[in-house]
Amino acid sequence: MVAPAPDAVIVTERLTKRYDGADFLAVDQLDLRVGAGEIFGLLGPNGAGKTTTAGMLTTRVVPSEGHAWVAGVDVVAHPARAKQFLGVVSQSNTLDRQLTTWENLYFHGRLFGMRARDSRLRADELLERFQLAKWGGASVYALSGGMAQRLMVARSIFHRPAVLFLDEPTAGLDPQSRLALWQILRELNAEGQTILLTTHYMEEAEHLCARVAIMDHGRILALDSPENLKRSTGIDTIVTLKVDGDLDALAKNLLDQVRGATHVRRIDQGLELHVAGGDHLLARVIAAAEASGASVQDLAVTEPSLETVFINLTGKELRD
Ligand SMILES: Nc1ncnc2c1ncn2[C@@H]1O[C@H](COP(=O)(O)OP(=O)(O)OP(=O)(O)O)[C@@H](O)[C@H]1O
Numbered sequence: 001m002v003a004p005a006p007d008a009v010i011v012t013e014r015l016t017k018r019y020d021g022a023d024f025l026a027v028d029q030l031d032l033r034v035g036a037g038e039i040f041g042l043l044g045p046n047g048a049g050k051t052t053t054a055g056m057l058t059t060r061v062v063p064s065e066g067h068a069w070v071a072g073v074d075v076v077a078h079p080a081r082a083k084q085f086l087g088v089v090s091q092s093n094t095l096d097r098q099l100t101t102w103e104n105l106y107f108h109g110r111l112f113g114m115r116a117r118d119s120r121l122r123a124d125e126l127l128e129r130f131q132l133a134k135w136g137g138a139s140v141y142a143l144s145g146g147m148a149q150r151l152m153v154a155r156s157i158f159h160r161p162a163v164l165f166l167d168e169p170t171a172g173l174d175p176q177s178r179l180a181l182w183q184i185l186r187e188l189n190a191e192g193q194t195i196l197l198t199t200h201y202m203e204e205a206e207h208l209c210a211r212v213a214i215m216d217h218g219r220i221l222a223l224d225s226p227e228n229l230k231r232s233t234g235i236d237t238i239v240t241l242k243v244d245g246d247l248d249a250l251a252k253n254l255l256d257q258v259r260g261a262t263h264v265r266r267i268d269q270g271l272e273l274h275v276a277g278g279d280h281l282l283a284r285v286i287a288a289a290e291a292s293g294a295s296v297q298d299l300a301v302t303e304p305s306l307e308t309v310f311i312n313l314t315g316k317e318l319r320d
């Protein structure tokens with residue numbers, strides 16, 4: 001195969017995975033190009049094929065068909081060479097529990113062919129930078145979830161990879177640790193690090209990613225900046241209603257009586273209404289509620305999110 005243009009750091013062509021014995025494609029003919037310096041997000045629900053895609057790009061999963069290059073290296077033909085250009089933070093904790101925090105970094109460098117002295121200096125530098133210096137001699141058992149995740153990120157960039165892959169980097173972290181990790185990823189990206197991350201948190205994709213591919217059933221359904229994806233729905237307002245009463249009757253009234261209403265769906269204790277370009281919106285919503293005999297407990301108006309985009313594309317919610 002002809003190697004792709006050098007400005008694209010990740011390129012896939014019809015990249016496909018069917019696991020042994022499966023009667024469906026986990027990843028289905030994926031064509032992707034990610035440029036140098038991007039933070040790119042793969043967003044999708046459980047089972048969409050995000051980890052499988054990242055796995056093929058990082059040489060852990062062998063594609064069934066198609067091609068993939070990272071930093072111009074064909075990952076199937078030259079996996080060992082490709083690994084030199086990859087940093088990986090996987091979905092589970094892969095720290096070596098026999099080693100201390102510092103040793104987890106140091107030996108990673110040695111494994112990647114760094115000299116002892118360089119590896120020592122880099123380990124010290126990264127522990128400092130990721131605010132783990134105090135924990136250098138500690139067992140990784142002593143680290144909190146947020147600290148362990150920071151250590152995995154430090155380890156992943158140790159050998160200065162061309163692309164950093166993170167699979168669900170903030171799953172299971174508390175909100176504070178999540179924000180701290182977002183900050184780290186933004187800083188790395190500001191220094192030029194190309195990042196591909198997978199997530200099923202729409203906020204994560206919105207806050208971090210310059211471009212997002214929305215995936216489901218192994219396919220990309222839409223790919224653009226978060227702003228453009230949201231604009232593409234044509235929806236400009238989301239009204240959330242917490243109500244007591246007949247929700248079916250209310251849903252029907254809202255669709256009939258609120259100008260611009262495109263979609264209504266059940267949420268916890270109420271309904272969510274999507275509206276494109278309606279006028280006198282709140283007055284019409286209240287009137288529709290009154291007409292259906294429902295009593296409104298709470299009403300909120302927000303802008304569309306990537307969740308709205310996903311619902312629009314699939315009719316499903318992103319979260320379980
Ligand atoms: N090793 C495997 N063997 C067989 N099937 C697999 C394997 N790994 C994943 N699958 C299946 O492939 C599909 C895609 O899985 P994948 O893990 O890539 O999804 P994901 O988007 O990462 O989901 P999650 O959000 O749950 O991490 C799923 O239906 C999954 O059950």
Ligand SMILES: [Mg+2]
Pocket residue numbers: 050051052091167168
């Ligand atoms: Mg996954």
